[in-house]
Amino acid sequence: MRLTSILLSTTKLPKTWSNFPERYIKRVKEQIEWKTPKGRQYRRAVIKRPEHDFKYGIDRPWTDGFRKHNELGKKNFVQVLEPMPDLFFKGDRVQILVGKDKGKQGLVNYIVKERNWVCVEGLNLAYEEHKGADGNLMIVPSEKPLVMSQQVALVDPTDERACGAQWRYTETNERVRVSLRTGRVIPIPVQAEETYDYKSVTGYKDQPKDTSADDLARITFLPKLATFEMDIMDEHGIKDDRVPAKFYWY
Helix, strand or coil: CCCEECCHHHCCCCHHHHCCCHHHHHHHHCCEEEECCCCCCCCCCEEECCHHHCCCCCCCCCCHHHHHHCCCCCCCCCCEECCCCCCCCCCCEEEECCCCCCCCEEEEEEEECCCCEEEECCCCEEEEEEECCCCCEEEEEEECCEEECCCEEEEECCCCEEECEEEEECCCCCEEEEECCCCCEECCCHHHHCCCCCCCHHHCCCCCCCCCHHHHHCCCCCCCCCCHHHHHHHHHCCCCCCCCCCCCCC
16 A cells, blocks of 8 residues: 555544534644734634644643644655554554564554554653652653554464454344454453543443523522622521621722
């Protein structure tokens, strides 16, 4: 398959992974390059930063790290991406095909679909120096991304060896992943259902994201001329017959 230049605007983050509304992800990414000043004599116009100008990496679009690497006015190169089917999920056991950890197996703990990246838990580590609160230097390991299907491969659960995979349909019209070497089904792990809101989709009850009309129409505040102390006295039945002294504002 040839390398194809794809505008990343066509790559949408699935709600099943992030559990964030698409309008929220679009809003936090939005950057306005220029807009008309306020005034009735101006025709309203807004120029927004195009989607293909964003640089995707480990940081997700709603984080501060993403905004730091995509500051307004910073021009990024068009990223080249090879179209790949969604064969890798969080929790999959994979085998590394290149590098110092070649031949080792581990679990996928992070996926960046915009770059076809996966991070394997405890493998392909890079060590960086960070200064702690006490001023001492610390060596902190971090997993570096690997390219799907080129640098990692799924592990066949029958013989625990690396294999190619493909989506196929069973006799009951169920879409499953199948090992190309043995023909066995590679099940999707339970960790693939984890989002920011829940560990398992079966135990999550979706709630409405917006305020209902009944809550908006409900009256929760009655304006009064009484002070806070007067409200407390009325609530507890305290009566005060004293006449306050007169005062003037001038």
